[in-house]
Structures are given as structure tokens and as C-alpha cells.
Amino acid sequence: MFDRRSFLKSSSLVALSPNVPAFLKQTLAETKAEHDEPILVVVELSGGNDGLNTVVPFGDDQYQKNRNKLRLPEKQLHKIADGIGLHPSMKPMAKLFEQKRLSIIQGVGYPNPNRSHDVSMSIWQTARLDKAEHRSFGWLGRAIDALPQPRQNAPAGMLIGRGDLPRALCSRKSVTTSMAALSDLMIEKPKRMKMMQQKQSNDLSKFVEQTETNAFATAELLSEISRRQKASKVRYPSTRLASHLQLISQLIQADLGTRVYYTVQPGYDTHQSQLQTHSALLATLSAAVQAFLNDLKANRLEDRVLVLCFSEFGRQVKENGSAGTDHGTSGPVFLAGSQVAGGLLGKQPDLTNLVDNAPAKHDLDFRQIYQTILAKWLKLKTDKSFEKSFKSLPLLG
Amino acid sequence: MQFTEQKTNDLLQPWKPSESEPWNTRRVWHLHRRAGFGATWSELQRDLRDGVDASVTRFLQGKARVDGVPDDFENIVKVIGNVARSSRQISQLKAWWVYRMLFSPDPLSERLTLMWHNHFATSFEKVRVVRMMWQQNQKIRTHCLGKFNHLLSAVIKDPAMLVWLDAAANRRTHPNENLARELLELFTLGEGHYTEADVKQTARCLTGLRVHGGQFKFTPEHFDRGDKKILGKDRDFNCDELLAFLATHPETAKRIAWRLCDTFLGENVAQKKHIEQLARLLIKNKFDIRSAIKTLLRSKLFFSDANLKSQITGPCDLAISTFRALELFDHSPDTITIAWQIDKMGQRLFEPTNVFGWKGGRAWINTRSLVSRRHFVNATFAGKLQRSKHKIDVGKIVSRNKIDPAKTSEFFWQLLTGTVPERFERFELKHAQNTVPEILASTHAQLQ
Structure with a gap:
């Protein structure tokens, strides 16, 4: 494990600076080095993930019957329960499942499912079924509004990646931001810094100076973290998702103070020739999540982090004419990290009771999962804004 | 409410220079940074010469700036605005506004447009x-x-605002409180001065407002007629009556006064009694914003020592004032990239954080934004923010302004931070190119 204390103690910056960075002061004072606020990392699988070819009910005749070109061979699946297996390219996640670092929840949806990407995504992101409220605040935005303000003016929620902030993070009063690369936080110590070291007389300039010292310390810390990561055994695959999760890990290690991170893996809208595309997507997801958790584990931070992977809907049961699948209804959700209960929750989707070629009924409402995360993980009081109160699920250890 | 003038110790009375508080470069710089977005050395010298009255009047007349202002400014912004609208790119519109902030002869109007953009954050x-x-x-x-009241009415019956706060979803049969709540909490009275019942009744008054064909439209069939009780008043309010009532409410006066103090005064400079005094003045002058600003900018409070260098420099302030102070007009500033840098520093024009707008003050400063500020300074000096990619030469403005080269250090400190620090390392003209960026990135430059 990387020892921040001794690194920072030996840091040239500390010797140079008249202000010891705030977080360093805490670090040096505490025997328990780290803050322990739980952190939530959300991975949006954008486009509508084919749940039936992710958590595969190979024991179900209906699956065998409806999937022809897209049927996954039983012997390549990673069995997780009787008649159920994970997609062949999800070996890393199968391993996490074995280690009880992954909970899989099947058949997650909501009443009167909508098959428009936009509408369904808005429903998941705002946790509101009423369209009129879809341009309002997101479920994570409401959560960070209710959490204490992060330390050092850090943003409460952060999108890692390019593109617009997701509706889920839209808050009424909290600060959220996006970031795509570590370079956004990297800065070289100025050569002539000595000249600038003034004894600051008033409180406001002290505040600026202190934050500046923190910025340099964070930059130094981050470059050290990334140097150590390169030297360590933890390897991240060279995919965009993995690099985003790696960046999140670095920010968590640098103790930035942000509580909710969000990132998007696009490409799940597989209407044609889905076999290869989907396999590559799941391989990317699976390997990235594993690398991320192992990295956190190596830094003794896995206990503080919960990963949630969701998609706006599943896909239809019978494949379409172009070896793809069309928009469906409910689908599986993943929760990962050392604090999850592990195992498989929720009933296997009933493939005999279909509406327009997709399961008519969901087993669990996604808002139950949100409720669990808000109450048991982020330790918030019930989100009043949910239309009705949802019971928590036994998802966390 | 009766306006009572407090003769003694009234900090809103006009400030007069004195031996202990002289009209000096520091105060001229202060005026330009707060009322506008900074100034060139010759603009500072002009106002130093002409005195405080002439300088404040110039701001109110929209003539505070001359350097770099193109003769056909109005035409140019018209063209850039047209281009932005037809491009449908918000980055182009940001660039249009940055151009206005950089080159408008009337920086006070840009400062206030930014302030109201934040107040009515859309x-x-x-x-x-x-x-x-x-x-x-x-x-x-x-x-x-x-x-x-004119401003409020214009901004409420505005397509962007109506889309932003879901006005179309607010109908007689299906009320939506979004616009009503923000109108009461953020635009007028402020938190704590209305009840949830008032929000519901206000929402009823705002039914029927919608956007049709990109324009504001009132649809009477969606309007909820009948008596509404708002803040204890029973009346068949329509939208106009409601807005007129709220716009001239004493609590609204306090909130506007607070907003003005928050914009023009530093941290903890205005006390409750000053805000209340300014609010009374607003009421007395029928909510005339100009007279309130005139009073404030001319006041003892504004020029008091306590108000100097007591505000965190915002992202627009830093970017625009750097370009103005260093006179980077000649090599066509790349306003799209400058706007992008301002975004990175945390102020995404036309995309404020949320309905509360940017918090400002200390919230501007965090690990990430300080890094972005340094990146901005580095990019400026590398010439990356000019379309010609012309590497800037800070030495030039020393000779252009006929500064004694021996006074190079003092000149740049004053120009960029308003004051020469008590202790600093002197540098020669030939080192200015490397040292000036450090001044701009220093703590001193983050305060104005």
C-alpha cells in the first residue's frame, strides 16, 4: 500500500511551503490515515444492454428457442446459478462474483416501461416516472444536495469523460463538474515560487494561498500515485472505460473529497450483428471493473467504494432479422465492491409472459436499488422525492 | 416604507478622497475591476487624473473604456451574434459574449448582464x-x-426562462411549481419570506405562459382564473399583476440590494444595515437600478480600505482583465478559446451550475480551478489565445506606456494586482516575460 503520510512528509513541497496543506495536516494528525466517507461510482451502460446475453438463462427453453444466431453456447458461459451463466467474455466479473465482490440483480425495471432511449434513460436518471419531471434534478443530484459539502470546495459530483453532465447529476445547489484527464489537475511548481511566498495578512488571501498549496500537493501526490501505479502489479486494460475508472481511482487515492463519480460506456444499442460488438463491450466492462477494484484493494480503499452499473433497458427476447436485438424492458444491474453482499438477486425474467417480445413484468424496481444505496451506503434519510417509499434490498454486506 | 436618511456615519454617502484614503492608482484599479473587467494603464492614468466623480460617471454613461474599442463595435457584435445564432453552437455564443466583455465601451453593462444572468440563472x-x-x-x-420590475417582467416572459423552468407544464389542471418557486425564492423575495401555500398560489398565477414558435405566448385557456391569496393579499392576480406586486415588495428590495452588494463589494464588507439602507433607497427610487448602483459605486463603503482587494477574482474577471491590462488587442484574441478557458476555470457562460447560479467568492477557488487558472496564464503567454498564435511580448507595453524601465516590477504589480506588495523580488525588463505570468498566477492576482 502506498503510504501517503511518509510520501507527503518527505515531499519537497512541504519543506518549501509556509502552509501545510489542509488534508496533509489531517493525515499527519490522524493515526487512521484516510477519511472514510463512502464513495459511489456509477457506470452507465448506454444504449440498452442485452440483459439476456449478459446474465444468460441458458436453462430456459424460451432462451434457446428465441435466440438463434445470438444464442451463446452453454459450455462457454460462466455459471453463477442453476441454469444461469455470465457471458463468455465476462470472466473477470465471474471471478468477482465468486469472491463475493459482485452482486447481480436480475429483472430490474419499473412500471409501464418505455422503450425510448431518451425517456427510459431520463426515468433511470431522475427516478421519476412522470415525463414532466424529466428535465428536473437527477437522483444523484438530489443525493449530493443532501450530503454534507465536500472538503476543500471539491465538486460533490463528477462526470469522468467528455460530453454533457448526465441528468442524474443535475442538482439544485451542489457543484458538479466533468473531467477527462489527470492533466486537468496537474501543474508544475513554478520556478519562482519563492518570490510569491508572502506572509498573507488577511483571511481571504490565506484561504487562496492554502488552496494553492493544496493544489500543488495534490498535483505532486497525483503524479506520485500514477508513477506508483505504473510500477505496481495492477494493470488497467487500454480501453477508454478503464482509463476513466483509473482516473477515478487516482482521485480517490488523492482524497479529493468528491462523493459521487459517474462515467459512461456507450455502444449498447446493438440492433444488428450484435454478437461481436456486445462481447467486446462486456469484456471491456468486466475487465475495467475488475482492474478498478483490484487497484482500490491494493490501496486499501475498496471498502469505501461501491460501483453501480445500469442500463436504460434490456432488449427483446427474440432476436431481430439482422442478428441484433431491439429495445426491450427490464434488465440486470450490477453492484460491485468489497462491501456488497454478493450473489444473485431477483427472479429470472419470465420469458413466457411477454408484451411486444419483452418481459411484461419486472421483478424488482430500480428505485429499490437506489433506495438501498441512498440509505445504506450514502447513509441518507429516505429520498422524499421518490413517488412512494421503496424497501431497501439486502445488497450490502 | 419611509426612507429615512441617516446623516451621520452613513457609509452610502459619497466618498471623498482624504490624506489617509487618497484617490490613487489602487482605487482607480479597484473601480475598474469591480464595475468593469479591468483597465489598461492609460485608462487607469486618465481616471487617476480626472478624479472619482468623472470616473464613476464614465461607467454610468457607458464610456469607461476607450483602448482597443473598435469604432464599429455595435456592428461587429451584431455580426458575431448572427453567426452564433446560425451556427447553433453555444461555444460561438460564449465567444460573442467574451468579445463584448473585452471590447465593449460600456463594461458596466456587461458586468451587470453577468450579474443578472447569475440572478436569473438559466x-x-x-x-x-x-x-x-x-x-x-x-x-x-x-x-x-x-x-x-421591467427587468423581471422581461425575464419571466422569456422563452429561455419558460423552457428552463417548465412553464409549459404549469396548467390550470396540472400545476408545476418550478417557475413559481424560483420566482419567489431566487428572483424576488428570497428564502424564508413566503410559505409553501404562496408557492402553490403563485404557480396558479403563472399558468398559461408558454413558448410557441420560439416566442413567448400566453394561452388564456390554460390560465387558472379566480382568487388567489398570496402573501396575505386576496386578489384575482394575473401574471402581470403578480410580477408587479413581487417586483416592488420590500423583501425583493432587500434581495436586490444584497445582490448588488454581493457583486460590487467584497467578502463581509456590507453589513445587514447597509443592505437594508440600500433596499430603502431602491424603494424610494421606485426600484431604479441605475440610481442604486450610482450610490453604491460612489459610496464610502465602496472605496473604504476594507473593500479593497476583498473579493475573489472570478474566471471572467481574470481572463478579461488580463487581456485588457496587457493590451492584447492587436492579434485578434481567440474568443472561442478564451471562453473555453473561462469554462475550465469554473464559469461556463450560459450554463451556470444550477438555478442558484455560480456561488462566487471562495467557491471559485479549489484545487482544480487554481490549476485551470495557471493553465490560462500559460496559454495566454504562449500566444495560444490569439488567433495569430502570436507570442506575446509584455515588454512592449512598458515602452508604449512610457514607463521607466527601472520601475518595471512596480508597474506590472500595480497593473495586474492593483498594488505593489510589501515584499517582492525586483525583476528587470528582460525578465518580465517570465515573471509576469507568476504575478498573474500569484495569490495577489486572485483577489480584487
Whole structure:
């Protein structure tokens, strides 16, 4: 494990600076080095993930019957329960499942499912079924509004990646931001810094100076973290998702103070020739999540982090004419990290009771999962804004 | 409410220079940074020469700036505005506004447009129509120094605002409180001065407002007629009556007074009694914004020592004032990239954080934004923010302004931070190129 204390103690910056960075002061004072606020990392699988070819009910005749070109061979699946297996390219996640670092929840949806990407995504992101409220605040935005303000003016929620902030993070009063690369936080110590070291007389300039010292310390810390990561055994695959999760890990290690991170893996809208595309997507997801958790584990931070992977809907049961699948209804959700209960929750989707070629009924409402995360993980009081109160699920250890 | 003038110790009385508080470069710099977006050395010298009255008057007359201001400024912004609207790119509209902040002869109007944009925080993220954002911005600019009730009415009956706060979803049969709540909490009375019942009744008054064909439209069939009880008043309020009632409410006066103090005064400078005093003045002058600002900018409070260098420099302040102070006019500033840098420093024009707008003050400063500030300074000096990619030469402005080269250090400290610090390392003209960026990135430059 990387020892921040001794690194920072030996840091040239500390010797140079008249202000010891705030977080360093805490670090040096505490025997328990780290803050322990739980952190939530959300991975949006954008486009509508084919749940039936992710958590595969190979024991179900209906699956065998409806999937022809897209049927996954039983012997390549990673069995997780009787008649159920994970997609062949999800070996890393199968391993996490074995280690009880992954909970899989099947058949997650909501009443009167909508098959428009936009509408369904808005429903998941705002946790509101009423369209009129879809341009309002997101479920994570409401959560960070209710959490204490992060330390050092850090943003409460952060999108890692390019593109617009997701509706889920839209808050009424909290600060959220996006970031795509570590370079956004990297800065070289100025050569002539000595000249600038003034004894600051008033409180406001002290505040600026202190934050500046923190910025340099964070930059130094981050470059050290990334140097150590390169030297360590933890390897991240060279995919965009993995690099985003790696960046999140670095920010968590640098103790930035942000509580909710969000990132998007696009490409799940597989209407044609889905076999290869989907396999590559799941391989990317699976390997990235594993690398991320192992990295956190190596830094003794896995206990503080919960990963949630969701998609706006599943896909239809019978494949379409172009070896793809069309928009469906409910689908599986993943929760990962050392604090999850592990195992498989929720009933296997009933493939005999279909509406327009997709399961008519969901087993669990996604808002139950949100409720669990808000109450048991982020330790918030019930989100009043949910239309009705949802019971928590036994998802966390 | 009766306006009672407090003769003694009234900090809103006009400030007069004295031996202990002289009209000096520091105060001229202060005026330009707060009322505008900084000044060139010759503008500072002009106002130093002409005195405080002439200088403040110039701001109110829209003539505070001359250097770099193109003769056909109005035509140019018209063209850039047209381009932005037809491009449908918000980045182009940001560039249009940055151009205005950089080159308008009337920086006070830009400062106030920014202030009201923050007060009526509306974001392109939801509105999605560049033309609507442009239109709202123009309306705000038109009314920024006028009567608050005119401004409020213009901004409420505004397509961008109506889209932003879901006005179309607010109907007689299906009320939506979004617009009503923000109208009461953020635009007028402020938190704690209304009840949830008032929100519901206010929402009823605002039914029937919608956007049709990109324009504001009132649809009477969706309007909820009948008596409404708001803040204890029973009346068949329609939208106009409601807005007129709220715009001239004493609590609204306090909130506007607070907003003005928050914009023009530093941290903890205005006390409750000053805000209340300014609020009384607003009421007395029928909510005339110009007279309130005139009083404030001319006041003892504004020029007091306590108010100097007591505000965190915002992202627009830092970017625009750097370009003005260093006179980077000749090599066509790349306003799209400058706007992008301002975004990175945390102030996404036309995309404020949320309905509360940017918090400002200390919230501007965090690990990430300080890094972005340094990146901005480095990019400026590398010439990356000019279309010609011309590497800037700071030495030039020393000779252009006929500064004694021996006074190079003092000159740059004053120009960029308003004051020469007690202790600093002197540097020669030939080292200015490397040292000036450090001044701009220093703690001193983050305060104004």
C-alpha cells in the first residue's frame, strides 16, 4: 500500500511551503490515515444492454428457442446459478462474483416501461416516472444536495469523460463538474515560487494561498500515485472505460473529497450483428471493473467504494432479422465492491409472459436499488422525492 | 416604507478622497475591476487624473473604456451574434459574449448582464436553443440598469426562462411549481419570506405562459382564473399583476440590494444595515437600478480600505482583465478559446451550475480551478489565445506606456494586482516575460 503520510512528509513541497496543506495536516494528525466517507461510482451502460446475453438463462427453453444466431453456447458461459451463466467474455466479473465482490440483480425495471432511449434513460436518471419531471434534478443530484459539502470546495459530483453532465447529476445547489484527464489537475511548481511566498495578512488571501498549496500537493501526490501505479502489479486494460475508472481511482487515492463519480460506456444499442460488438463491450466492462477494484484493494480503499452499473433497458427476447436485438424492458444491474453482499438477486425474467417480445413484468424496481444505496451506503434519510417509499434490498454486506 | 436618511456615519454617502484614503492608482484599479473587467494603464492614468466623480460617471454613461474599442463595435457584435445564432453552437455564443466583455465601451453593462444572468440563472444545458439564450441575454442587457420590475417582467416572459423552468407544464389542471418557486425564492423575495401555500398560489398565477414558435405566448385557456391569496393579499392576480406586486415588495428590495452588494463589494464588507439602507433607497427610487448602483459605486463603503482587494477574482474577471491590462488587442484574441478557458476555470457562460447560479467568492477557488487558472496564464503567454498564435511580448507595453524601465516590477504589480506588495523580488525588463505570468498566477492576482 502506498503510504501517503511518509510520501507527503518527505515531499519537497512541504519543506518549501509556509502552509501545510489542509488534508496533509489531517493525515499527519490522524493515526487512521484516510477519511472514510463512502464513495459511489456509477457506470452507465448506454444504449440498452442485452440483459439476456449478459446474465444468460441458458436453462430456459424460451432462451434457446428465441435466440438463434445470438444464442451463446452453454459450455462457454460462466455459471453463477442453476441454469444461469455470465457471458463468455465476462470472466473477470465471474471471478468477482465468486469472491463475493459482485452482486447481480436480475429483472430490474419499473412500471409501464418505455422503450425510448431518451425517456427510459431520463426515468433511470431522475427516478421519476412522470415525463414532466424529466428535465428536473437527477437522483444523484438530489443525493449530493443532501450530503454534507465536500472538503476543500471539491465538486460533490463528477462526470469522468467528455460530453454533457448526465441528468442524474443535475442538482439544485451542489457543484458538479466533468473531467477527462489527470492533466486537468496537474501543474508544475513554478520556478519562482519563492518570490510569491508572502506572509498573507488577511483571511481571504490565506484561504487562496492554502488552496494553492493544496493544489500543488495534490498535483505532486497525483503524479506520485500514477508513477506508483505504473510500477505496481495492477494493470488497467487500454480501453477508454478503464482509463476513466483509473482516473477515478487516482482521485480517490488523492482524497479529493468528491462523493459521487459517474462515467459512461456507450455502444449498447446493438440492433444488428450484435454478437461481436456486445462481447467486446462486456469484456471491456468486466475487465475495467475488475482492474478498478483490484487497484482500490491494493490501496486499501475498496471498502469505501461501491460501483453501480445500469442500463436504460434490456432488449427483446427474440432476436431481430439482422442478428441484433431491439429495445426491450427490464434488465440486470450490477453492484460491485468489497462491501456488497454478493450473489444473485431477483427472479429470472419470465420469458413466457411477454408484451411486444419483452418481459411484461419486472421483478424488482430500480428505485429499490437506489433506495438501498441512498440509505445504506450514502447513509441518507429516505429520498422524499421518490413517488412512494421503496424497501431497501439486502445488497450490502 | 419611509426612507429615512441617516446623516451621520452613513457609509452610502459619497466618498471623498482624504490624506489617509487618497484617490490613487489602487482605487482607480479597484473601480475598474469591480464595475468593469479591468483597465489598461492609460485608462487607469486618465481616471487617476480626472478624479472619482468623472470616473464613476464614465461607467454610468457607458464610456469607461476607450483602448482597443473598435469604432464599429455595435456592428461587429451584431455580426458575431448572427453567426452564433446560425451556427447553433453555444461555444460561438460564449465567444460573442467574451468579445463584448473585452471590447465593449460600456463594461458596466456587461458586468451587470453577468450579474443578472447569475440572478436569473438559466442554462443552455436544458434550453438547447442558442437563439433563445442570445435573446435572453440581450433583454437582460437592455434592462440591466433600468427599473427592476421591467427587468423581471422581461425575464419571466422569456422563452429561455419558460423552457428552463417548465412553464409549459404549469396548467390550470396540472400545476408545476418550478417557475413559481424560483420566482419567489431566487428572483424576488428570497428564502424564508413566503410559505409553501404562496408557492402553490403563485404557480396558479403563472399558468398559461408558454413558448410557441420560439416566442413567448400566453394561452388564456390554460390560465387558472379566480382568487388567489398570496402573501396575505386576496386578489384575482394575473401574471402581470403578480410580477408587479413581487417586483416592488420590500423583501425583493432587500434581495436586490444584497445582490448588488454581493457583486460590487467584497467578502463581509456590507453589513445587514447597509443592505437594508440600500433596499430603502431602491424603494424610494421606485426600484431604479441605475440610481442604486450610482450610490453604491460612489459610496464610502465602496472605496473604504476594507473593500479593497476583498473579493475573489472570478474566471471572467481574470481572463478579461488580463487581456485588457496587457493590451492584447492587436492579434485578434481567440474568443472561442478564451471562453473555453473561462469554462475550465469554473464559469461556463450560459450554463451556470444550477438555478442558484455560480456561488462566487471562495467557491471559485479549489484545487482544480487554481490549476485551470495557471493553465490560462500559460496559454495566454504562449500566444495560444490569439488567433495569430502570436507570442506575446509584455515588454512592449512598458515602452508604449512610457514607463521607466527601472520601475518595471512596480508597474506590472500595480497593473495586474492593483498594488505593489510589501515584499517582492525586483525583476528587470528582460525578465518580465517570465515573471509576469507568476504575478498573474500569484495569490495577489486572485483577489480584487
